[in-house]
Amino acid sequence: MNPEARKKALRLLFEPLVTELGYKFTPNAEDADFLLEQEVMLEEKYGMPYCPCQARSKVRAENMEIVCPCIPFHREHYDAMRRCWCGLFVHKDVTDPDGLRQIPPSKFAKK
Numbered sequence: 098m099n100p101e102a103r104k105k106a107l108r109l110l111f112e113p114l115v116t117e118l119g120y121k122f123t124p125n126a127e128d129a130d131f132l133l134e135q136e137v138m139l140e141e142k143y144g145m146p147y148c149p150c151q152a153r154s155k156v157r158a159e160n161m162e163i164v165c166p167c168i169p170f171h172r173e174h175y176d177a178m179r180r181c182w183c184g185l186f187v188h189k190d191v192t193d194p195d196g197l198r199q200i201p202p203s204k205f206a207k208k
Contacts, residue, residue: 098137098141100134100137100138103137103140104130104133104134104137107133107136107137107146107165108122108133111165111166111186114166115166115168115186116189118166118168118169118172119188119189120166120168120181120186120187120188120189121186121187121188121189121191122185122186122187123180123184123185123186123187123191123194124187124191124192124194125184125194125195128184128185128194129185132149132183132184132185133185135149136148136149136165145160145164146164146165147160147163147164147165148163148164148165148167148181148182148183149183150182150183151163151167151182151183165185166181166185166186167181167182168181168186173205173207174200174202174205174207176188177200177205178197178198178199178200179191179197180194180197180199182199184197
């Protein structure tokens with residue numbers, strides 16, 4: 098698999114879905130490129146473009162919740178952070194993703 102071609106393919110695949118969910122790719126092009134590259138490597142190794150920042154378990158159902166874009170599985174949490182866990186996607190209104198911080202799941206109180 099050509100990594101550059103696969104990164105472009107993932108962008109084309111993900112963009113309409115995340116747009117519908119109210120997100121966009123991070124405006125930090127360097128971060129987006131790096132994270133997509135990591136997903137391509139994970140896809141080559143495991144067969145799925147897993148979030149590069151979340152650990153996989155031995156439970157398939159749990160792992161499916163971190164296949165990118167995993168926004169639907171963690172919607173309330175990501176909406177509170179205004180970004181997804183790794184930062185590849187941010188809310189559409191975000192212009193400076195550097196100011197956004199992760200909220201650990203243990204500290205996130207569902208509304």
